[in-house]
Amino acid sequence: MDEVFVIGDLHGSFQALEKLLTKWNAQKQRLIFLGDYINRGNDSLQVIQRVKELVEDYDAVALKGNHELMFMEWLKEPEKYALTFLNIGGVPTLQSMKTFVIKEEPTIDELIEGIKREHSQLLTWMENLPLYYRWGQYFFSHAGINPFVRRGEESTEHELLWIRDDFTEFPHEAEDIVVFGHTPTTNLNKDLSSEVWISPCCKKIGIDGGILYPDGRLNGVVLTEGNPSIIIHSVMNDELLIEQRTLAG
Numbered sequence: 001m002d003e004v005f006v007i008g009d010l011h012g013s014f015q016a017l018e019k020l021l022t023k024w025n026a027q028k029q030r031l032i033f034l035g036d037y038i039n040r041g042n043d044s045l046q047v048i049q050r051v052k053e054l055v056e057d058y059d060a061v062a063l064k065g066n067h068e069l070m071f072m073e074w075l076k077e078p079e080k081y082a083l084t085f086l087n088i089g090g091v092p093t094l095q096s097m098k099t100f101v102i103k104e105e106p107t108i109d110e111l112i113e114g115i116k117r118e119h120s121q122l123l124t125w126m127e128n129l130p131l132y133y134r135w136g137q138y139f140f141s142h143a144g145i146n147p148f149v150r151r152g153e154e155s156t157e158h159e160l161l162w163i164r165d166d167f168t169e170f171p172h173e174a175e176d177i178v179v180f181g182h183t184p185t186t187n188l189n190k191d192l193s194s195e196v197w198i199s200p201c202c203k204k205i206g207i208d209g210g211i212l213y214p215d216g217r218l219n220g221v222v223l224t225e226g227n228p229s230i231i232i233h234s235v236m237n238d239e240l241l242i243e244q245r246t247l248a249g
């Protein structure tokens with residue numbers, strides 16, 4: 001396929017995902033998800049199940065985000081990560097995953113045991129998600145790359161999942177055009193909008209529209225091999241928007 005359709009951070013926003021997918025052409029475009037499927041929003045379970053289905057049925061690429069990592073860490077050591085879990089919006093994730101019968105006031109350990117039993121395949125799948133994907137000159141990861149490596153692949157796991165300003169603020173040395181989520185574009189765009197951000201050097205494309213923030217959006221970016229023109233579909237306040245931009249400086 002000579003086109004990809006890249007989707008940014010979802011955070012349990014199932015309806016927005018479904019709406020955006022109406023713009024995806026399954027025959028022509030490979031789907032790529034940049035991670036952060038869960039936490040904060042109400043439909044984390046539905047979102048992961050849908051993404052997993054798209055990977056299995058359509059060969060979509062689903063990368064890991066730091067929220068998937070944090071959730072797995074919490075499942076393993078709930079006491080150690082209790083506060084982090086609350087701060088990152090884990091409670092609605094738990095609620096969406098509580099699809100089984102359990103006594104009225106279960107302890108955390110009982111809840112975790114239930115989740116592990118009920119969703120074991122899904123959890124194994126989440127644990128093993130890839131950290132990056134390459135498509136020609138395009139390099140996809142959740143957060144970005146180490147700005148000093150020659151190729152995105154040489155970045156560490158921690159950088160691929162967590163990096164922010166060190167990557168976004170200055171041009172990187174790799175030739176890669178890096179497509180990433182993680183840092184809401186409202187923190188990158190000078191006008192504070194949630195539109196897709198293209199760096200001045202045109203080698204970074206930030207697409208996390210912060211769907212759960214006021215005036216946030218979910219972005220789906222269509223890239224075509226050898227064509228600097230990109231099409232952006234967005235879901236904002238339940239409406240679909242379309243825009244064309246170009247990567248040329």
Ligand SMILES: [Mn+2]
Nearest residue numbers: 036065066182
């Ligand atoms: Mn993130």
